[in-house]
Amino acid sequence: MTDVTDVTDATDEQPALSFPFPAADPWEPAREFAELRGRDRMCRVTLPTGDTAWIATRYEDNRQLLSDPRFSRAAAARAGAPRVRRAALEARSLTTMDPPEHTRLRRIAVRAFTTQSVDRLRPRIRQVTNRLLDALAAAGPGADLVAGIARPLPVTVICELLGVPAGDQARFGAWSRVYLSAVGHSAEEIENAAASLKGYLARLIGDKRRRPGDDLLSRLAHAPEEERLDEEELVTFGVTLLVAGVETVVHEISGGVLALLRAPEQWERLRARPALLDSAVEELIRFTPAAVSGGTLRVALEDVELGGVVVRAGEAVLPAVISADRDPGVFPDPDRLDVTRRPNPHIGFGHGPHRCLGAQLARAELGIALGSLIARFPGLRLAVPVAELEWVLHGMQRGPKALPVRW
DSSP: OOOGGGSBOOOOSSOOEESSOOOSSTTSOOHHHHHHHTSSSOEEEEOTTSOEEEEEOSHHHHHHHHHOTTEESTGGGSTTOOOSSSSOOOTTSGGGOOTTHHHHHHHHHGGGGSHHHHHHHHHHHHHHHHHHHHHHHHHOSEEEHIIIIITHHHHHHHHHHHTOOGGGTHHHHHHHHHHTBSSSSOHHHHHHHHHHHHHHHHHHHHHHHHSOOSSHHHHHHTOOGGGOOOHHHHHHHHHHHHHHHHHHHHHHHHHHHHHHHHSHHHHHHHHHOGGGHHHHHHHHHHHOOOBSSSSOOEEESSOEEETTEEEOTTOEEEEOHHHHTTOTTTSSSTTSOOTTOOSOOOOTTOOGGGSOTTHHHHHHHHHHHHHHHHHHOTTOEESSOGGGOOEEOSBSBOEESOOEEEO
């Protein structure tokens, strides 16, 4: 391992860049990422809160950052730590714990997201998808794919998984979008959205304790004592799944379809060879900039060398996974969508102990939505020029507000 004394102890001679970077072409990663990957060391950015952090843009730097226990998620949730959003992080969330607490909670939760568990959900995902596409076809020959499938599909799937009644599902979209925002909402608005989510889930979990159903919250609420989450852990876990399981998938579906429609030869290749669907899903996860950075802040617990600098204890580093997944040192011709790309060692679902718990579910939703769209509407095309699309740009997730298409 490199001794930290042999590496630049940088105060960064250049002024920190403002992050998130301006979205000149929001359907592509910000142009600044490519410039930063070419530097010989990491640079600092100023976050929406006014705090500063290092930003990791190269593939290997991100892999180290996401797997090195000296970079802590729990430390990023402590009072006074640098943060991206104006509201404080949930200290008892699965996403903000370090081992051993994180290991215990993840071991309990992971059973709902194994390949076998997701395979059991596939028939229901297909059923919901077909119902949504039936409605699109009946109203066509034009539609908004965000409202028509990209949003209602993951909302329905995650709410049914958790046991949220159908009549309550519409509430979560607004709450989760505010909760995830980095700019455009005050700390009070974000905290109010979090309180609404937590208050609702606390009441719902109380109902599950009295009248359990065949859903994840019921199973967790009635788990054996040695595997049981306390009330705060269970509520926070529900919030994490609702938010992460909806917004990310919404933008992956809409952004993935947009990427294919912008590269019609790839759409045609996939239409002609449905067996390419699995590799297409992996490529779209690599290629689609559905997040502003694709990672959450880590805080160094001690001085650590990373990306050509010494990150001092207490300093934050922001992973830029969407930049890492365009690193030309790892991905030949990285800015080209290629549904046949193999190997494809992307880190779109993260890396290390905090790798996305719901990766298999997200793959299933994206693959079923995409495959069903191609089969049902092989002549799908954009109804407006790409430059006329309006985008969600105020949160940590990024995607078109609407995706008008025709067939």
